[in-house]
Amino acid sequence: MKRKIANSILRFAASTAVLSVIVFVYFRWLHVNPTTVGFSLLLVILLISAAWGLVYATFAAIVATIAYNYFFLPPLLRLTIADPQNWVALLAFLVTAVIASQLSARARRGTLYADERRREVERLYSFSQQLWLSENVFELLNLIPKHIVDSFAVMGAALFLEGKQEAYFFDQSSRAQFPIDQLKAISDRGEPVLERDHKLCYMPLRMGVRSVGALGLAGCNLSRESLEAIGSLVAISIERANTVEKLTRSEAARESDRLRSVLLDSVTHEFRTPLTAIKASAETLLSQPNLDHAQRDDLLQVINEESDRLNRLVGEAGEVAQLDSHQLQFHFEARHIREAIETAIKSSQQALRRHPLELAVADNLPAVRMDLERITEVIVHLLDNAAKYSPPDTPIHIMAEQRDSEVMTSVADHGPGIDEMEQEMIFEKFYRGQDQRMIIQGTGMGLPIAKAIVQLHGGKIGVTSQLGRGSLFYFSIPTA
Numbered sequence: 001m002k003r004k005i006a007n008s009i010l011r012f013a014a015s016t017a018v019l020s021v022i023v024f025v026y027f028r029w030l031h032v033n034p035t036t037v038g039f040s041l042l043l044v045i046l047l048i049s050a051a052w053g054l055v056y057a058t059f060a061a062i063v064a065t066i067a068y069n070y071f072f073l074p075p076l077l078r079l080t081i082a083d084p085q086n087w088v089a090l091l092a093f094l095v096t097a098v099i100a101s102q103l104s105a106r107a108r109r110g111t112l113y114a115d116e117r118r119r120e121v122e123r124l125y126s127f128s129q130q131l132w133l134s135e136n137v138f139e140l141l142n143l144i145p146k147h148i149v150d151s152f153a154v155m156g157a158a159l160f161l162e163g164k165q166e167a168y169f170f171d172q173s174s175r176a177q178f179p180i181d182q183l184k185a186i187s188d189r190g191e192p193v194l195e196r197d198h199k200l201c202y203m204p205l206r207m208g209v210r211s212v213g214a215l216g217l218a219g220c221n222l223s224r225e226s227l228e229a230i231g232s233l234v235a236i237s238i239e240r241a242n243t244v245e246k247l248t249r250s251e252a253a254r255e256s257d258r259l260r261s262v263l264l265d266s267v268t269h270e271f272r273t274p275l276t277a278i279k280a281s282a283e284t285l286l287s288q289p290n291l292d293h294a295q296r297d298d299l300l301q302v303i304n305e306e307s308d309r310l311n312r313l314v315g316e317a318g319e320v321a322q323l324d325s326h327q328l329q330f331h332f333e334a335r336h337i338r339e340a341i342e343t344a345i346k347s348s349q350q351a352l353r354r355h356p357l358e359l360a361v362a363d364n365l366p367a368v369r370m371d372l373e374r375i376t377e378v379i380v381h382l383l384d385n386a387a388k389y390s391p392p393d394t395p396i397h398i399m400a401e402q403r404d405s406e407v408m409t410s411v412a413d414h415g416p417g418i419d420e421m422e423q424e425m426i427f428e429k430f431y432r433g434q435d436q437r438m439i440i441q442g443t444g445m446g447l448p449i450a451k452a453i454v455q456l457h458g459g460k461i462g463v464t465s466q467l468g469r470g471s472l473f474y475f476s477i478p479t480a
């Protein structure tokens, strides 16, 4: 406030000083006719008006009129005027000065107003951008008061929603400033209230003709148009987030229902084969007690292998369900990929018995951040697939090397290869290769599980393959 007063005094003094200099110069040294002096003074008044506004220009016009009369209109050095013509000149001077400064001040005000509006539009634009970022209603509602304060340089903000009968505040002082009842009353009435003296603005939030809540802003100098635009933007963004959320929820529910039925179908189908084999073997064992040792062994072997398969199926189905509902727990630590590879080879011994294994694991590989058990599971699965889908006695290669800040592990086989179109699809849940689904048993769950595990490690999984030559499955994990 003090600075403002000092500033005004300085401007009055500067206006007087400039006028004095001009008057002095013309009076003392440059002897020109009064018209020239008059125009020079007028020019200064216009400049003052353009730079500082009407008040200073009017003041300068009065000072200039007095000085003009005193120094340049006869009788000189007196405040009287002899020739009536000069009265007219003086009056014309004063009126021109005042009107011209008024026009220039109006133009100035217009520019300021336009600038202010432009700034408000820019702020509205950036505000709307912030609003579109959020698709979660809860997060959006809590962020709106903060976005308003940040974007429009107001002191506080509150948001009330009819649907939830709840209010959201920028901070504690906004909470104290905007009682919920008052916001509710604004929402009910559907009319904005602008208390300019207290710099408080209240806006209803409207969706069409329906009022869905209210906004309260403290320290607010915004124009009514801007406030209405803010109200509409907020209402639309909340409506949008609500719709997006509802849509996502129903889509997720639909997808989850679909998955559940596909899972059930696939599992029941896959369960039937091993169960039939177990049942048939057990019945034979029971009904024919005179089987020889080798025959009994064969049947027991079938029961043993098929129950292993059942066990694996149950495990995979459970894992897919857990991955879908994000329930799978991971235990990350810095470990070496070699550990996972070695454990995987041990547990895939049975599957690998018909395939020579070629191992190429680079020395000095850095540790990676991983859940050892899960990554072992991924490698086991890739090894099982390689063994399952490639002809007996063809070798399987395991490689591990560093690529920038990742460790890349791959399993390659000399199997039938995978059609380019199918290379993406085989990572989808329950997808099984066209050529394999009838011949080789499987569930189509292994690769999607492996993909989810690798992705949860921040890595990538993929395949390169040539039909008739073989496939190379790879996955990368960031180093620890």
Ligand code: ADP
Residues within 6 Å of the ligand: 385, 386, 389, 390, 413, 415, 416, 417, 418, 426, 427, 431, 432, 433, 434, 436, 437, 441, 442, 443, 444, 445, 446, 447, 448, 471
């Ligand atoms: P499953 O093996 O139970 O069918 P996966 O998810 O492990 O399920 O694999 C999906 C499909 O990917 C398989 O049905 C098969 O067509 C194809 N596939 C996977 N690994 C290989 C491989 N090493 N060689 C050729 N095809 C493969």
